[in-house]
Amino acid sequence: MSVRLSDRLPPHGETNAITQLLDRLLAAGVSVVDLTESNPTRVDLDYPARLLEALSAPASTRYAPEPLGMAEARMAVALDARRRSVAIEPARVVLSASSSESYSWLFKLFCNPGDRVLVPQPSYPLFEHLAHLESVAIEPYALAYHGRWEVDLESVRRGLASGARMIVAVSPNNPTGSCLAGTEADALIALAAEAGVPLVVDEVFADYLLSPRPGCTTDIACRAEGHTGALVVTLGGLSKSVGLPQLKLGWMVFGGDPACVRRAMAGLELIADSYLSVSTPVQLAASALLAEGAAVRTQIQARIEANLAALQLAVAQYPACDVLPVEGGWSAVVRVPATQSEEQLVLTLLEQAHVLVHPGYFFDFAHEAFVVVSLLPPVGAFAPAVNRLLTVASV
Ligand SMILES: Cc1ncc(COP(=O)(O)O)c(C=O)c1O
Missing domain, CATH: 3.90.1150.10 (Aspartate Aminotransferase, domain 1)
Known part of the structure; x- marks a missing residue:
């Protein structure tokens, strides 16, 4: 047996x-x-010979766990976002081992077993597996193609009306390569806020724009700032940003209504504290990796x-x-x-x-x-x- x-x-x-x-x-x-x-x-690709040198900083021999991430690494992520003219407070950054882990933490944070989350279709099948591993189901909302891909907001509304607990958007999306237009981002922020659910925007490919439509946005956490009842979490990581998936450093950035952000981050701290999965060397090296990885x-x-x-x-x-x-x-x-x-x-x-x-x-x-x-x-x-x-x- x-x-x-x-x-x-x-x-x-x-x-x-x-x-x-x-x-x-x-x-x-x-x-x-x-x-x-x-x-x-x-x-x-040619990886600079000294790219990983910062991983052997002597300070890495000390272990001082910080559930949401070490201050210097959260600061490094916030400073790096300035490259894309995105203003982030380091206190709103949470570190994880990868964006896949960020997803699983967010499913734990916002969903009960059996809940449904809205994900774009077409999109990467990873979400279905990650959701399933948290006993969460996915429900597709449509990206409709009319010469370019657009979010079918009606299918998002239907999903929310039937009780979905989270909206996931991916911009640029894998595999369609489509980016959210500012108007789509604003509509998703408003719909999520109205339904009392978070909007999670996977921006792992945000550094790689090819022919973005006019008005496409890569600052969705900032757009939600101050919007009553809104909670937006954007995802990124070294894996795509500097082509280093093996270093295992991802991040989440929280934006929206300060009260919603505080509550969600306090919940996430409990989850992150149970795993403490991000290594000290990669956190201490984050600033150098983001700079040299350019x-x-x-x-x-x-x-x-x-x-x-x-x-x-x-x-x-x-x-x-x-x-x-x-x-x-x-x-x-x-x-x-x-x-x-x-x-x-x-x-x-x-x-x-x-x-x-x-x-x-x-x-x-x-x-x-x-x-x-x-x-x-x-x-x-x-x-x-x-x-x-x-x-x-x-x-
Ligand atoms: C859209 C998207 N999000 C997240 C991931 C996972 O990235 P990570 O290596 O940070 O877990 C992938 C992997 O290809 C992806 O395509």
Whole structure:
């Protein structure tokens, strides 16, 4: 008899057909270009040789836990936000090990088991797993595509009316690359405040803007300042901001009605105090990492710009395909003819073009057929792979 596992775990065991085929090809020595790669440490970026030196500061030998994060690290996050002209009080910053951990803490803070949270659709499937692990369910609200992606506020209203406990927005969103317009941010702040629920805005890709629409916003916690009953939490982290996911430092920034902020931060302090998951060395090094890591961020920005340009150039040769507008982030969505299921297409692309992409259904696109490509791979591998992809997908 095997030991019972909790129902929080997602179904697992069988690998899917895409992974099985990939494993077979790799075992046969086929070289596959991975256009799903989202790990910045695996895409040939030059990390400055001394980037991690600050992690060995002698002061790290002392342990003086601070549940919300050490003052110097919270200050470093607040000062770094000035780069984007965002004014943050260090006292409103809370540190975690990653934005994934921030999500799980926020679910614990605001939701009871069985509660529902509103998440955009399409979006990254991570939220569903993280919510499920906290015994919370997700309920999609629509991002509608009319030449660009817009929040369907009516579906947000419906979700709130049926009792959802949190709104999650992602800007720039993964994978649509869409950013919240200021008017959308204001509408979400007002709807959340009216329903007495927090608005959580995942801004992990806020440093990577490509063609943001006029009026797009990256200062949502500030926008909510002073709004009676509003509570906004924005998320960021070293993982995307300076391409260092392995250092495990994320942050939350609280904004809105001061009374709501105080109450939520006091609750979060209890949660954070139970884990104390952020290491002392990374907190003491935060300021240096954010400053020196700019060299990595610059390379990532150049990389995603070059790859997006190569993708747009290639797609122009294939009238049956198009690239949806990308306002920011590390991925692009390619619309392809729906002549077969997305899963079959991804299998065909692997077999014939030796290119791995994500199918649109992985992100819950409302209809077929889309594939999603990461803009991070080295340009020399990306451009030919995209040409092979389009040759196969356009027929
Ligand atoms: C939109 C979004 N939020 C959060 C994360 C997780 O980031 P972290 O490494 O900080 O947990 C990802 C990972 O790709 C993401 O795409």
